[in-house]
Amino acid sequence: MGALAFKITAHSGQARRGELLTRRGLVDTPAFMPVGTLATVKSLLPEDVAGLGAQIILGNTYHLLLRPGTKRVAALGGLHRFMGWPGPILTDSGGFQVFSLAARRQISEEGVSFRSHIDGRALSLTPEEAVLAQEQLGSDIMMMLDECPPAGASRDYIENALCRDSRWAARALKARSFDAGALFGIVQGGTYPDLRALSAEKLKLLDLDGYAIGGLSVGEPKEVMMEVLSRTIPLLPQDKPIYLMGVGEPADLVACSGLGVDMFDCVLPTRMARNGTLLTARGRLNIRNQRYADDESPIEDGCGCLACRSFSRAYLRHLFMSRELLAYRLNTMHNLYYILTLMAGLRTAIEHNQYDAFSRDFFNKLQAEE
């Protein structure tokens, strides 16, 4: 208590407009959290990130544990000071790396042992150590260590994992210091509604500050994801923030907000930016494409981001083709601006009880011919 307060200020259908009050400031929800895995949102300055409209960012325990070390970050004054971001930070626990680095790790009741992807050295992460590392970082919202099973995992496997997750959640809570940040639990259960319910039941017994939904958008069809989500959200405490982990395609943000999700994070806008794909209301635009070589128009007419205000598609294409560093920065600014502006629009719509109209308009534009 005290680490986090959440207040819902408006509803529009299932969609919720809320205010998440962390110990380092307010976050308006539904919120999108840009990912800054290694203590930086790649290519941007903290003031850029804030200027684009982000109120909270995500950092990563696993990566920072390996380099430069969470103990070192603590000695240097914590992650906020280290990276120059004074606002709220949510830290992932390393749970996703249990999934993405599956080939280099082993899971036991005690925890996870990894082979570092940098130098191959062995390291272990228990639920307690994950909390400790996040406390060393000075995290405002810590995530419990969990296992995120792949889409193809068997029912037995998923059930076994989620039961262990709930034990890990209890251990994480017990390990947390009294003055530490908030701690979220993570609901798993793959695409099985009853397993999702089981996971939610177990986690609800614990005094967690928020509930994340993990193990989605890991390869399952989109309709399945929406179906699972719509059946899982009602099972969670409605007075706590609900966080859909790893989801961030514009269409998903709109659709999932409509189901009641309050928080999102995703590498998609920043990674795509660095790979030359730009987000627009009409869909994706690959700036590498030949047809933009002589195009004097901005990425998107009417977009208020720095890249669109100042530069043409032709120039941005040139920068990207030349691998100029400015390309990554401008592309990232555009994509994050697009996403964060979309979230702001969504919040306003919910406040005015116009979620449906907003959503309809969004999908109509997306469908429209170029």
Next chain:
RNA sequence: GGUGAGGUUCCCGAGCGGCCAAAGGGAGCAGACUGUAAAUCUGCCGUCGACGACUUCGGAGGUUCGAAUCCUCCCCUCACCA
């Protein structure tokens, strides 16, 4: 003027009698990317009526069942000597 090395598909560059439309880079073209091992990865990249055919390896001839690969002459580069 002499001697030596060499001219390969957009570029660089392997190949040195058949398994070569020709390795490997680069460039180019297109696609993917959802709690970041990602400024990454994948595919295409001579032409066509395209599981086959046709035209290519400085030029022209020749040897051979068969040549980018061997021989002759010519053209052009580069290095060194005059």
